[in-house]
Amino acid sequence: MAAARRRHVAAGDPVVPAAPSTIDLHTHTARSDGLLEPGELVAAAATAGVRLLAITDHDTLAGVREVLAAHAIPPGLELLPGIELNAVTDRPDLRESEVHVLGLGVDPDDEGLEATLALQRTRRRVRFEQMVRRLADIGRPVDDALEALPVTGEDDALGRPRVARAMIAKGYVSSVEEAFSLYLSRGRPGYVPREGLGPVEAIRAIRAAGGLASLAHFGEAPERLDLIRELKAAGLGGLEVYYRTFDAETVAAVAAVAAEARLQPTGGSDYHGDTETYAEAHAALDVPEAVGVGVRAVVGR
Ligand SMILES: [Zn+2]
Numbered sequence: 318m319a320a321a322r323r324r325h326v327a328a329g330d331p332v333v334p335a336a337p338s339t340i341d342l343h344t345h346t347a348r349s350d351g352l353l354e355p356g357e358l359v360a361a362a363a364t365a366g367v368r369l370l371a372i373t374d375h376d377t378l379a380g381v382r383e384v385l386a387a388h389a390i391p392p393g394l395e396l397l398p399g400i401e402l403n404a405v406t407d408r409p410d411l412r413e414s415e416v417h418v419l420g421l422g423v424d425p426d427d428e429g430l431e432a433t434l435a436l437q438r439t440r441r442r443v444r445f446e447q448m449v450r451r452l453a454d455i456g457r458p459v460d461d462a463l464e465a466l467p468v469t470g471e472d473d474a475l476g477r478p479r480v481a482r483a484m485i486a487k488g489y490v491s492s493v494e495e496a497f498s499l500y501l502s503r504g505r506p507g508y509v510p511r512e513g514l515g516p517v518e519a520i521r522a523i524r525a526a527g528g529l530a531s532l533a534h535f536g537e538a539p540e541r542l543d544l545i546r547e548l549k550a551a552g553l554g555g556l557e558v559y560y561r562t563f564d565a566e567t568v569a570a571v572a573a574v575a576a577e578a579r580l581q582p583t584g585g586s587d588y589h590g591d592t593e594t595y596a597e598a599h600a601a602l603d604v605p606e607a608v609g610v611g612v613r614a615v616v617g618r
């Protein structure tokens with residue numbers, strides 16, 4: 318989430334949607350590091366006018382499966398099963414050496430993908446516990462506050478936002494952003510490097526499960542054409558052009574990269590729920606209808 322990636326936050330002209338967006342291909346629920354229950358998110362998106370929604374929790378399809386099993390999809394809304402994989406690169410010049418890969422339209426019953434996700438979740442849990450220990454070592458214990466946070470189930474993809482929320486509850490910081498900048502980002506005392514999939518493995522796992530692999534919130538794309546080409550050769554099929562907090566200039570620059578590299582543009586809110594309602598986030602989302610047409614064609618819907 319908003320771990321202050323460069324050009325991630327609108328600095329130039331904000332995007333002003335001409336009409337309410339009917340597409341949101343990047344959202345999180347309480348099954349990873351979002352705050353809404355999967356059913357609540359789907360209902361809020363439908364109310365806001367979304368017709369094509371992807372739930373893209375980190376490392377888990379639990380939210381998608383719950384919504385499908387409960388037949389909790391409002392009429393007129395299509396749910397695209399999705400995933401977001403944080404991939405570790407060997408490029409220290411990237412923020413925290415990571416890129417995030419969205420998998421859109423994956424088969425939620427694919428066993429190979431589930432095995433990959435289970436391994437990612439195990440690594441995530443180990444890292445989470447190491448971070449909590451580090452914070453305790455520097456006099457910022459959060460165990461009791463963590464216990465008081467809503468439980469999100471066995472499939473919970475534990476992440477830094479959850480640690481950050483516990484730090485707010487303890488009064489150490491006043492916002493998730495402050496927790497990241499003072500404690501949880503690379504170089505800060507609570508930071509633990511991630512171990513896990515590389516981007517090529519992430520792309521392959523998504524492709525093998527029938528999904529479109531799209532590089533998420535990569536505002537640096539225009540300066541990273543080498544990486545874009547490398548990932549495209551590995552099977553990357555999309556680029557998240559219409560990211561909610563990109564400014565208009567960044568959207569245009571990333572759109573040009575997608576066109577040149579022949580990557581399907583994707584777009585979404587990356588809604589987590591920390592600072593606004595879904596309706597408020599949706600008001601700043603501008604994903605063209607053509608994105609839905611293109612993504613549907615790629616994933617065979
Ligand atoms: Zn991300």
Ligand SMILES: [Zn+2]
Nearest residue numbers: 318343401587
């Ligand atoms: Zn995300």
